[in-house]
Amino acid sequence: MTGKVWLVGAGPGDPGLFTLKGKQVLSEAQVVVYDALVGQGVLNMMPKEAELINVGKRASxxxxxxxxxxxxxxxxxxxxKRVVRLKGGDPFLFGRGGEELELLTSCGIPYEIVPGVTSALSVPAYNGIPVTHRDFCSSLHIVTGHKRKGQAYDIDFDALVRTKGTLVFLMGVSALEDICRGLLQAGMAEDMPAAVLVKGTTSGQKRIVATVSSLKEEVDRQGVETPAIIVVGKVCALAGEFAWYEKLPLAGMKVLVTRPKELISQMSxxxxxxxxxxxxLPAVATVPIWPNPALSGCISSLSEYQWIVFTSPAGVRIFFDALAAEHRDVRALGGVRVAAIGGGTAKALxxxxxYADLVPEVYDGESLGVALAGRCTGNERILIPRAAAGNQELVNALEKVRGVRVEDIPTYDTVYEKQDFIDERAEFExxxxxxxxxxxxxxxxxxxxxVEGLDYSTVSAVCIGKQTQAAAAALGMKTYxxxxxxxxSIVEALEKLAARDRTE
Structure with missing residues (x-):
């Protein structure tokens, strides 16, 4: 049976600019053939079970x-198979999507096109440059700045200058001098505003604004990295007035998030x-222990417990899944009080x-154990359904109360994950x-x-609590x-660090 191919535009880098249809199609892919210009945020959406093929296309x-x-x-x-061809930007805008369709068509293979947000529009927008403005221009022209090695440009610079419109050159930074010279020779005013926009919509975003006659000199002075685009036109002069992205409190900051996969999107x-x-970087995953006779036995006798203690949102989810598997619901907890280790766990409940009867002021196992021990009289039976490798300080604090019976039931294992398509170690190095x-x-x-082998002193770690900080500090990380x-609270801490970094 013949499969199908989807040509999907991944947008300019910011995963928020990836289309809803693109995300849905990608989630169902069995094979993903992806480019080097696809943003890391979109790469992280590729299905774990899919065959991933990196074709690494970038200019030259x-x-x-x-x-x-x-x-x-x-x-x-x-x-x-269901094949997704994942391409930076839009597949039909200098993305050679048409060439890829030729063979598919000749083979009778069905396909669909999922357009993407092009950098020609989005990157200027993220830099405060409207590519059209009725006070400045009435047309927009998108031109490939790439040329075959050893060949002259096949660009009618005279025609471009006559349009008096905004010009956007993609893949042309290496030929910036030739492009500016061609425009000037075609009669463009030397003081026409122009800009090179680097790594738009990402933390590496940078903007160099000058004129057509001085842009090359300014780029040589400041330096640029790819990917970058060139914008020429009066609208470039609006960048200073309309810039908005760099005013966001965490603009310019790249942050690695390591939560379990089922929770990572909230933080991100x-x-x-x-x-x-x-x-x-999901880093860890929770794998339910099932079947779980010990947990099933506890669920069958919930009325005998005075407290149930939850130490993570994952523990909450897995417990209630087990409850449903036993054909029971929240009514089974009617006479039981509930404790949660922190705000996230309390929210999951x-x-x-x-609604949790007890949440400690300090969100860690020892504090939860001490707080709950203070509520116990010595006759309580306490159920703790949690990770197999749970912190022992919680149980130790409770067992100091004579007569308390603690049943610490492993409900899930924590396993470590690694993704192969992004080199996090290199990112830190x-x-x-x-x-x-x-x-x-x-x-x-x-x-x-x-990231085995990384010099952990290169890592600045923002930690949710003291136990997490201790684990990071033990590796030599700089911790907050x-x-x-x-x-x-983590976001607030990062905002303060970003403000501090900008003043240093």
Missing amino acids: NHTMPQEEINRVLADKALEG EKLRRKGAEVLE AERGI NGSIDYAVFTSASTVRGFAKA VAKQASMD
Whole structure:
């Protein structure tokens, strides 16, 4: 049976600009053939079970020739698979999408096109440059700045200058001097505003604004990295007035987030709203222990417990899944009081209609144990359904109360994960990541496994609590602790660090 190919535009880098349809199609892919220009945030959306093929296309640096890419798409589809060709920007805007369709069409392979947000529009927008403005221009022209090696430009500079419109050159930074010279020779005014926009929509975003006659000199002075685009036109003069992205509190900051996969998106979204670029490293995953006779036995006798203690949102989720598997619901907890280690766990309980009777002021196992021990008279039976490798300080504090019976039931294992398509170790070694966020000691350990061999002194760690900080400090990381054990408090800590970094 013949499969199908989707050509999907991944946008300019910010995963928030990836389309809803693109995300849905990607989530169902069995094979993903992706480019070097696809943003890391979108790469993290690739299905774990999919076959991932990196073709690494970037100007003058192709891991795989275009003809071979075309053949891979066809071959995988002919195997009956759902194939996503994931391309930076839009697949039909200098993305050679049309060439890829030629072979698919000749082979009778069905396909769909999912347009993407192009850098020609989005990158100027993130730099405060409207590519059209009725007071300045009435047209927009997008031109490839790339030329074949050893050949002259096939660009009608005279025609471009006559349009009096905004000009956007993609893939042209290496030929900036030739482009500016061509425009000037065609009669463009020397003082026409022009800009080079570097790594737009990411933490590495940089803007160099000058004139057509001085832009090359200014770029040589300041230096640029790719990817970058060139914008020429009067609208470039508006960048200083309309710039907005760099005003966000975490703009220019790249943050590694290490929460468990099922929780990572919440933390990432909070940081992205503040302007940070987020690199997600799940680091740990929770695997339910099932079947679990010990937990099933506890659920059958819930009325005999005075307290149930939850130490993580994952523990809450897995407990209630087990409750449902036994054909029981929240009514089974009617006479039982509930304790939660912190705000996140309490929120997970509230979402299931249970409001915690006890949440300690300090969100850690020892504090929870001490607080709960203070509520006990000595005749309580306490159930703790949690990770198999749970912190022992919680149990130790409770067992100091004579007569208390503690049943510490493992309900899930914590396993460490590693992704192969992003080299987090290299990201730290080249200074690309400003801070790493850790929400538990287990995420610190998972991170360490994922980046074995890294000099941990290069890592600035923002930790959710003292136990997490201790685990990070033991590896030699530079550590900071949020005032409270919550995602919002972590974001506040990062905002303060960002403000401090900008003044240093």
